[in-house]
Amino acid sequence: MGTLEFKERYDRNFNTLSHEEQKKLKNSRVAVIGLGGLGGCVCEMMARVGVGSLTLIDGDSFEASNLNRQLLSEENLMGVPKAKAAKKRVNAINSQVSADCFIEYLDESNMYEQIKNVDLAVDCLDTIDSRFILQDAAKKASIPVVAGAIAGMTGQVTTIFPGDMGYKLIYGEKREKESKGVETITGNIVCCVFFVASLQSSEVLKILLDRKDILRNKLLITELWSNTFEIVDLT
Amino acid sequence: MIKINLKLFVTLSKYLPEDSECFEVSENTSVEKLISDLGIEDGSVKLIFVNGKKQDGKYLLKNSDRLGLFPPVGGG
Numbered sequence: 001m002g003t004l005e006f007k008e009r010y011d012r013n014f015n016t017l018s019h020e021e022q023k024k025l026k027n028s029r030v031a032v033i034g035l036g037g038l039g040g041c042v043c044e045m046m047a048r049v050g051v052g053s054l055t056l057i058d059g060d061s062f063e064a065s066n067l068n069r070q071l072l073s074e075e076n077l078m079g080v081p082k083a084k085a086a087k088k089r090v091n092a093i094n095s096q097v098s099a100d101c102f103i104e105y106l107d108e109s110n111m112y113e114q115i116k117n118v119d120l121a122v123d124c125l126d127t128i129d130s131r132f133i134l135q136d137a138a139k140k141a142s143i144p145v146v147a148g149a150i151a152g153m154t155g156q157v158t159t160i161f162p163g164d165m166g167y168k169l170i171y172g173e174k175r176e177k178e179s180k181g182v183e184t185i186t187g188n189i190v191c192c193v194f195f196v197a198s199l200q201s202s203e204v205l206k207i208l209l210d211r212k213d214i215l216r217n218k219l220l221i222t223e224l225w226s227n228t229f230e231i232v233d234l235t
Numbered sequence: 236m237i238k239i240n241l242k243l244f245v246t247l248s249k250y251l252p253e254d255s256e257c258f259e260v261s262e263n264t265s266v267e268k269l270i271s272d273l274g275i276e277d278g279s280v281k282l283i284f285v286n287g288k289k290q291d292g293k294y295l296l297k298n299s300d301r302l303g304l305f306p307p308v309g310g311g
Contacts, residue, residue: 131309172281
């Protein structure tokens with residue numbers, strides 16, 4: 001990107017971000033795992049703020065029940081892979097961002113391969129067991145994970161560094177039969193989806209830019225009906 | 236008796252008693268006993284936190300504690 005375009009495009013990021021920080025974001029590589037409610041929003045924010053390289057992964061395609069909350073879903077995109085729509089959206093927002101999309105579900109066999117060359121993974125998955133798989137793969141790849149999860153008007157965000165206990169502190173021991181949380185009962189409301197995706201995105205920026213107040217070994221819990229906002233010490 | 240501030244999240248909120256912000260329990264009641272007394276189904280609490288810190292079910296409640304019970308949340 002030319003110097004002039006760089007300055008104009010990111011003019012309103014300054015001076016909350018310094019020029020050096022903006023360049024650091026340009027040189028950063030982030031994987032967004034899961035491109036539903038949280039992931040679609042996180043993608044949008046990564047592209048706009050100027051994270052230079054995005055890996056976008058989801059095996060799913062849009063259906064009508066996504067329209068209530070998923071930013072990238074549109075009536076005319078039913079049946080279209082979410083990863084394809086995410087790449088198109090990123091390219092339309094910021095042609096200076098390199099976006100690779102993968103239409104595939106991730107499990108133990110392919111998770112590590114997909115994240116081994118990025119600086120950070122954003123967990124926007126929708127099952128608890130796949131979150132544990134991502135945590136293990138990220139440990140192997142020596143990268144942090146920024147995790148968000150939602151149910152109804154309640155959400156949670158945490159950051160897991162390699163070697164941290166991470167999900168075990170939140171969900172207990174991994175148990176296949178409890179792969180889903182209470183969101184199967186509550187559904188998910190768009191305000192909460194966007195809010196939690198915003199918290200994840202700001203957490204990503206803080207980590208990439210070596211800023212303080214990371215949610216490491218902490219769980220931020222929010223409940224929007226009652227305006228509850230609490231940071232729980234997990235250690 | 237002591238008074239605690241009790242907050243139950245998502246699907247657990249249906250078990251919330253009246254006066255939950257000033258809920259009376261016997262001194263040194265454990266969290267697991269309270270969970271059982273409230274009729275909350277076994278295993279539906281994933282995370283217990285008291286005054287902003289994770290605790291286990293054996294924690295003995297003290298006056299003015301802020302207790303939060305959280306179910307598994309996994310949606311994306």
